[in-house]
Amino acid sequence: MAHRKNGSDDPISDEFIQKICVLYGDYYDDRLGDRLPPALRGKNGRKGEHLEPEMLAGHKSLLKFQKELAEKYNIRLSTIKIRKILISGGCWTTKRSRMVQTLYDDLMQSGDDIDPETVIGLISQKLGISIAAVNVNLPYIIGVYRLEEKSKNAKRCARYREKKKDIQE
Helix, strand or coil: CCCCCCCCCCHHHHHHHHHHHHHHCCCEECCCCCCCCCCCECCCCCECCCCCHHHCCCCCCHHHHHHHHHHHHCCCCCHHHHHHHHHHCCCEECHHHHHHHHHHHHHHCCCCCCCHHHHHHHHHHHHCCCHHHHHHCCCCCCCCCCCCCCCHHHHHHHHHHHHHHHHHC
């Protein structure tokens, strides 16, 4: 978590990040030749499909880990949030995440008083990727954001599911 702001450490969030990393129980680094990213599309083209045995990946897919978190520990997180937590905990690294982190650190330490949002925009333009893609590949700056608080869209989806459930009963 190289780019955390001074004085903003949130031990509850750091504890949660470490808990998820321990539950994942592995380290993913795309530089290791015999390991493929667990989020690759499978033979049927389905995102997150578990890798074939001959692929020599000794770790869980993010989708499988997401299901395990929900079933065993009642922790419901998206695969993107899980990946971001693993990146924050130092358990997940890819070429893109390393590139984004390096650019972020270089721009933040350049001496110019640039706010993080501007830096993220500059990285997005430089790499030709979306701002969301930059954010996903950066560790959390101030712990896990609004873990209990849902977005407006997440709240709408939950209301929709509740209405649908009430209608079916």
